[in-house]
Amino acid sequence: MKITVNIALPVPIDKLFTYEMEWEGDINKLSGSRVLVPFGRRVLTGIVIEDNKHPATTHKLKKVIELIDENPSFSPELLKLSKWISQYYFCPLGLVLKAALPTGMSPKTLIKVSLLKNLNDTEIENFCGKSNKKKLFLQYLHHHDEPVSLAYLKRKLMMPYINDFLDALAQSGIIKVETGLTKSAAVKSQKGVQLTDDYFNNENKLQQLLDDFDKKKPKHSLLISRIYLNQSKGNIPKISTLIKELNLSRSVLQTLEKKGIVKIIEIEIDRSMTDEKSLSERDESKLPLTEEQQICLDSIISSIDKKDSKPILLHGVTGSGKTLIYMHAIRHVLQKNKNVLLLVPEISLTPQLIDRFRNVFGDSVVALHSRMSEGERFDAWRFIRNGDKRIVIGARSAVFAPLQNTGLIIVDEEHEQTYKQDSPAPRYNARDTAVMRARFEETPIILGSATPSIESMYNAETDKYKLLEINSRADNAQLPEIITVDKIAAAKTGQFSGSLSKLLIDEIEEKLTNKEGIILFQNRRGFASFLECPDCGYIPMCKNCDVSLTYHKKKNQLRCHYCGYTIDAYKSCPACGYPELKEFGFGTQRIEDELMSLLQKDGFNPVIQRVDLDTTHKKGALRRIFTAFIAGEVDILVGTQMVAKGLDFERVTLVGVINADLQMFLPDFRATERTFQLLTQVAGRSGRSRKAGKVLIQTSHPRHPAIKAALNSSYNMFYKKELASRREMNYPPFVRFTLIEFSGKNETSVEQKANEFFNLIPRHKSFLIFGVTQPFIPKLQNKYRRIIIIKDNKQTDPNSKIMRKALTFAFDEYSKKYSSASVSVKIDIDAYNSM
Ligand code: ADP
Ligand code: ZN
Secondary structure (H helix, E strand, O other): OEEEEEEEOOOOOOOOEEEEEEOOOOHHHHOOOEEEEEEOOEEEEEEEEEEEEEEOOOOOOOEOOEEOOOOOOOOHHHHHHHHHHHHHOOOOHHHHHHHHOOHHHOOOEEEEEEEOOOOOHHHHHHHHOOOHHHHHHHHHHHOOOOOEEHHHHHHHOOOOOOHHHHHHHHHOOOEEEEEEEOOOOOOOEEEEEEEOHHHHOOHHHHHHHHHHHHHHOHHHHHHHHHHHHHHHOOOOOEHHHHHHHHOOOHHHHHHHHHOOOEEEEEEEOOOOOOOOOOOOOOOHHHOOOOHHHHHHHHHHHHHHHHOOOOOEEEEEOOOOOHHHHHHHHHHHHHHOOOEEEEEOOOHHHOHHHHHHHHHHHHHHEEEEOOOOOHHHHHHHHHHHHOOOOOEEEEOHHHHHOOOOOEEEEEEEOOOOHHHEOOOOOOOOEHHHHHHHHHHHOOOOEEEEEOOOOHHHHHHHHOOOOEEEEEOOOHHHOOOOEEEEEEHHHHHHOOOEEOOEEHHHHHHHHHHHHOOOEEEEEOOOOOOOOEEEOOOOOOOOEOOOOOOEOEEEOOOOEEEOOOOOOEEEOOOOOOOOOOOOOEEEOOOHHHHHHHHHHHHHHOOOOOOEEEEOHHHHOOOOHHHHHHHHHHOOOOOEEEEOHHHOOOOOOOOEEEEEEOOOOOOOOOOOOOHHHHHHHHHHHHHOOOOOOOOOOEEEEEEOOOOOHHHHHHHOOOHHHHHHHHHHHHHHHOOOOOEEEEEEEEEEOOHHHHHHHHHHHHHHOOOOOOEEEOOOEOOOOOEEOOEEEEEEEEEEEOOOOOOOHHHHHHHHHHHHHHHHHOOOOOEEEEEEOOOOOOO
């Protein structure tokens, strides 16, 4: 029967598209399935959203090319969640659904171009005349034997609009344009081998065979016994492994198959399983719970049993054993035959956590994260979907994990800003999305943190969330002693040189003597290490972005941390010619050098290891560093945020914060909150076992509220002060903070478009709207930027309906009347990044 279906496509247009397709059977079963459809000149993967029960009408519709799924990729619950995201965060549904699937699951048109005639340089010159663009294009193809993808060419040659001359070139027979589909993720299988039932079930026959082989072909005998042993344990050995280990040729197995002794079968591979060495081996779940832990667990279990989806905020100081509570709650959920979703801020940075869960729950744990290959992710997705994997641990996008029958959702370190997707759309917050998911699926949800976000704590205070607290560390460990070093005062008395105080050096030397672990933290985000001319004050800036370039000493390069722009460091000042530039600010690299020379002067020779993006970009590097640190082969870790969070290393008794002020004065209303959270988290790495821990914070502002609260380990002190200031200044949690950003290469038109948009937004007493302004970084990746900020009162507009209506109106009108391809508009609801 011919039916019409509505399909969401991954294009930035907020509507569904109607197609026609052949379909027999239950129409309702189509919803959520992937289909391939023609769209303009391209082929795209779309998702069937709802069916139209009436047979096709007369007007001509395009046909669906292929139904990809046997069973829908999206469950009704996940569709519902995606629709919510689409509405709440102002993002076309098709883009939300695309973000929810592993990349390899949305094949689309791939256009490849190759040269037909082999033109030499003069011929190219003659042919192209004045068109430089054409010339570059043909020259590029000329140097490539294989067809090149069009999308790649556009990016590589920075020519977004080449479709015009593409057709002309194809018609004159100079190039060939082929269309196909991008590679789509597929099940991977390998050949495995088993004994036939004849031999496996008949011991006498098998013994006879082995005896025969023993005499003539001992290797065969070895092979057969190896297969037999595996098979009796329920395993199917891979042929590739066997022939490698026994040094056989593949034909041996074929011969044995012909004789009816073995059968060769295809086995599905699970690429999501890693075989990396675990960072810890103990099964923590056997530890007896402390009284506080037990009280929290009981309350969580009662929510699980009642299927109560009112979020639980678990506020436990660092080292209070929140992980242990999760483990017990998870065990309870598994016993009820349900599954668990555990969200973590950035999983590739916390290899330790996965190991801790694998030690307890074994292979039913699966990780989903950004460093996995397409195949690994696809396998993880499949095995979650079919229920083989029951505990999913993943970062932000794992909130879309195709888990069925969810019994518990946990968001660990719920305050982390990495839960918010910045670009591209959908700009969702995975924590808030998880809360919605829990509501839709009637599942309990735990938000855990030692430093809850102001928003979440306020939700607990106003009884939207249920609050559970743990005030002391587990296992009799004490919270560390925290002291500050006033940098300015210390410098005046000669107790501070470079970036390190005398006090910190003394502490480090004491710990080194005792062979205890030391972590030094330097948040170099943004302003660390740059060069400045001591004569004219010139600072090398990125040519694409309005930010200073960061100095990388080892490679002697200047690099932009926003766009990646890199140049060799100047030897003399390019502005005034002064013969040298001075290094300012302190990156991790500089601190490592400085520290080493100070310690060596005092007769120490420690192993120092840097932990930052530069030293950990290789897969598994971070894990190796941590392993060495645990084993005591490394004495001091000097690192960025990567050493600040989640790590549980017993031997760490000293944490030093090199400069607590870096983050504090950024023009962002969350700057104080982030500073407090970061300091508390990094301090929390110290003294997690029976040995007392110490934390030393170097700052020029020891009386700043964020520092004082961290010093007193007092979340409440921080929360009260910060909440009052948010209330006074109209910031979240009292308002919904929305940011509309305009960007483009031409500053005047960016300004103009922003103003046009601004004038279209209907005013309402429920929200404050601020005129067009320049953000803190006015130019980024070669594009000028302007922003409009809207603060929507949560009391008068509780579900954001009023603001959404106003924004929808403005956006539609703007799209009709003013929108321009050269200025892009992005709407960011509950924005985290306002710089
Ligand atoms: P958090 O996540 O709250 O910072 P962790 O779960 O990492 O804390 O726990 C800190 C350390 O204390 C871990 O090494 C953990 O195994 C240990 N621990 C937790 N609960 C107990 C307990 N009840 N008895 C003994 N040790 C515990
Ligand atoms: Zn840049």
